[in-house]
Amino acid sequence: SEGTDSSSGDLSTSLHLAVYKLEPSQGLRLGSQQTGCELDYDISSPQYAVYLGTAERAGGLRQSRHCASSETCKGSFLSATGTLDLILASTVFVPEDFGSFQVALRLSGSDQCNQGGLQMAEGKPLDKKLLEQLQAAGRAAELAANPRWQEVLQQPVAQFPVDPPGAASIKESAQLLAGMSVWGPKVTLKTFPNGMRGLQATESIKQGSILMLFPFAKSIKLDNNSPKSPLPKLIPDHVWEAHFWRQYPYNAAVVLLHEMSKGAKSSMHKYLCMLPKAVDMPWQWSEKELDEMQVDNMKGMAADQYQRLSAVWHVLNSSEVSMPNLTWEKFYWACNIISSRSFGMDSLEGLANPRNRLLVGAAAGILGACLLTACLKSSYRGWFRVLACLLLISLAFLSGAIHRVLENSSTPAHFVGLLPGVDLFNHQALLPQPDIYMSQPGQPGQWTWKKPLDRFVRISAAADLLPGQEIFISYGSKPNAELLGGYGFLVPGNIWDVYLLRNFTAQLAEASATRLLAPFVAASSHLESLAESVGVPSVGALGVNADDLTRLQDALQPLIVETEALKSGMAVQEHAATASWKLLGQACRQELAWKATTLEEDEATLSAAGDQIARRLWNALQLRIGHKKLLQKCAAQADAAIVFLKIQQGAAKTDLQQLSPHAPALPQPHSEL
Numbered sequence: 001s002e003g004t005d006s007s008s009g010d011l012s013t014s015l016h017l018a019v020y021k022l023e024p025s026q027g028l029r030l031g032s033q034q035t036g037c038e039l040d041y042d043i044s045s046p047q048y049a050v051y052l053g054t055a056e057r058a059g060g061l062r063q064s065r066h067c068a069s070s071e072t073c074k075g076s077f078l079s080a081t082g083t084l085d086l087i088l089a090s091t092v093f094v095p096e097d098f099g100s101f102q103v104a105l106r107l108s109g110s111d112q113c114n115q116g117g118l119q120m121a122e123g124k125p126l127d128k129k130l131l132e133q134l135q136a137a138g139r140a141a142e143l144a145a146n147p148r149w150q151e152v153l154q155q156p157v158a159q160f161p162v163d164p165p166g167a168a169s170i171k172e173s174a175q176l177l178a179g180m181s182v183w184g185p186k187v188t189l190k191t192f193p194n195g196m197r198g199l200q201a202t203e204s205i206k207q208g209s210i211l212m213l214f215p216f217a218k219s220i221k222l223d224n225n226s227p228k229s230p231l232p233k234l235i236p237d238h239v240w241e242a243h244f245w246r247q248y249p250y251n252a253a254v255v256l257l258h259e260m261s262k263g264a265k266s267s268m269h270k271y272l273c274m275l276p277k278a279v280d281m282p283w284q285w286s287e288k289e290l291d292e293m294q295v296d297n298m299k300g301m302a303a304d305q306y307q308r309l310s311a312v313w314h315v316l317n318s319s320e321v322s323m324p325n326l327t328w329e330k331f332y333w334a335c336n337i338i339s340s341r342s343f344g345m346d347s348l349e350g351l352a353n354p355r356n357r358l359l360v361g362a363a364a365g366i367l368g369a370c371l372l373t374a375c376l377k378s379s380y381r382g383w384f385r386v387l388a389c390l391l392l393i394s395l396a397f398l399s400g401a402i403h404r405v406l407e408n409s410s411t412p413a414h415f416v417g418l419l420p421g422v423d424l425f426n427h428q429a430l431l432p433q434p435d436i437y438m439s440q441p442g443q444p445g446q447w448t449w450k451k452p453l454d455r456f457v458r459i460s461a462a463a464d465l466l467p468g469q470e471i472f473i474s475y476g477s478k479p480n481a482e483l484l485g486g487y488g489f490l491v492p493g494n495i496w497d498v499y500l501l502r503n504f505t506a507q508l509a510e511a512s513a514t515r516l517l518a519p520f521v522a523a524s525s526h527l528e529s530l531a532e533s534v535g536v537p538s539v540g541a542l543g544v545n546a547d548d549l550t551r552l553q554d555a556l557q558p559l560i561v562e563t564e565a566l567k568s569g570m571a572v573q574e575h576a577a578t579a580s581w582k583l584l585g586q587a588c589r590q591e592l593a594w595k596a597t598t599l600e601e602d603e604a605t606l607s608a609a610g611d612q613i614a615r616r617l618w619n620a621l622q623l624r625i626g627h628k629k630l631l632q633k634c635a636a637q638a639d640a641a642i643v644f645l646k647i648q649q650g651a652a653k654t655d656l657q658q659l660s661p662h663a664p665a666l667p668q669p670h671s672e673l
């Protein structure tokens, strides 16, 4: 029943059962008007962790109890000194849809307790003070149980609703998920307050325990390296081989489209209904929108992506391919889906191949049957029977050995696939460690199909997880531009963010034109090794974040020493350290000066736009704000290093104020170096 309810009668002997639906920030209040009554409660299968408390009518919490989700929560409260209210509330994360509870209550005590019965008020906001008390009690317990929770609570929540709507509603999706082959009893699907669909722990999960299993066979997948067409009837091998669409993500998109074309007949139909209707990628943005990112190569990258898509689309429409009813919109949707939610998986061919497994099994079976017959047939001579029996025993060991030989000689295959359920975890970019890892303990975010017969994708907890907590996986240590380009989202405050110093080579050349670095710049191999040493494979642009900067300086300094020493034969160690830091600081400031707007202006634009801001503009602004903060930080770090060196070198009188970390002032070109 829903709504206000009350009951009367002999409550000391009757159980009152009610199912209540609660709204966010609301509680269920059940009360007795009498003193000295005992209220037994029995709450079965709450969907979320709840707090129960009793309160005096005048306010103030008297007793409280935390009930974990899926725990059957039983106990009793006594209304010792006055009237008693039983309050049910979810506190830590008040879910949007609080769900339904079955609450069984039994009121006993004196006859007085029956008078007035149980008053039930549903859907009324809880007394603020009481709720705060409950929250404080609940949080204190949870914080004490897991200090990591503090970090999680402090994470900023993105204001913008980041997820595109799914084809199915969250409720439908949860039902669909339950009907699929995903095992994950402690995990539930949810839309979080920031509008993002993701997975939430419904109860405490211990570090290392498995929280989700998914059979590999139920995924939509293909071998990423295979030259053969996965759909030879629709796309002949020679067409498949001839085009670059054999590459990710186009190859897997074609397989997804084929699965979609089966409609309700597809074995993956439930999963397909859960996929987002649209994923917005930068290649779909207008030039003006791309400009808002203030990243040089974005337009080029977007144009390149669009051209590749168009080329594949062109071949798909040719007479050699028979994929009817395919539209451009469906095609690029599939590519975007693969790009934003597929997994790469290494597997072992050989035994992993079901046909090979069948062959090994059949051969062992036939041999075993022959030997068994030989064992049992009395017509054979005694010694032969003994030998046959021994062989039979060793067959068991033999099959194990064959297995191992095949396993070791198997070639690894790289699959790309969609893993239903597993693809509902969102990306953690605010903490270095994700909450979960896949299959291989100790290597969060990476996994290999170690055992060929291991047919389940396993998701295990990388830390203790608390009820109500969103569970994040890692998509890799990706900077925001890469997240935006490959997945259509970014994370403000992303700890992996990197800024590509454009034309760093040119800046070096400029710096060296008159002085130091001429031979160094001339030797492009030097530059390449420099780029490699900071983990950025491209020449001409170097990625910087605070860590890279130190590594970059480390790499730059000996080269300056080398060059200068060659020129003058002097020991230039000290000068080179300062020079390399100056060069880096200058590069960061130069980059900031090239931007069309300042950080302050961007932040003002963002806050002026408010909640109604267009999604693309929000993404572009967040990207460029993040970049500018990074550049300022790097410039400040370079300044600090120079000050430190000066102090070290005894060039006292250094005024720290002089080198303000955020000073936009530009060093003159060719200055001092």
Ligand SMILES: C[S@@+](CC[C@H](N)C(=O)[O-])C[C@H]1O[C@@H](n2cnc3c(N)ncnc32)[C@H](O)[C@@H]1O
Pocket (backbone or CB within 6 Å): 162, 163, 164, 196, 197, 198, 276, 279, 340, 341, 423, 424, 425, 426, 427, 428, 429, 487, 488, 489, 490, 491
């Ligand atoms: C593998 S899916 C994750 C599940 C997805 N939220 C859903 O409901 O289908 C990847 C997509 O989720 C969203 N996403 C994942 N992690 C995110 C994050 N940290 N911030 C914002 N959006 C995120 C992006 O839309 C991304 O393209």
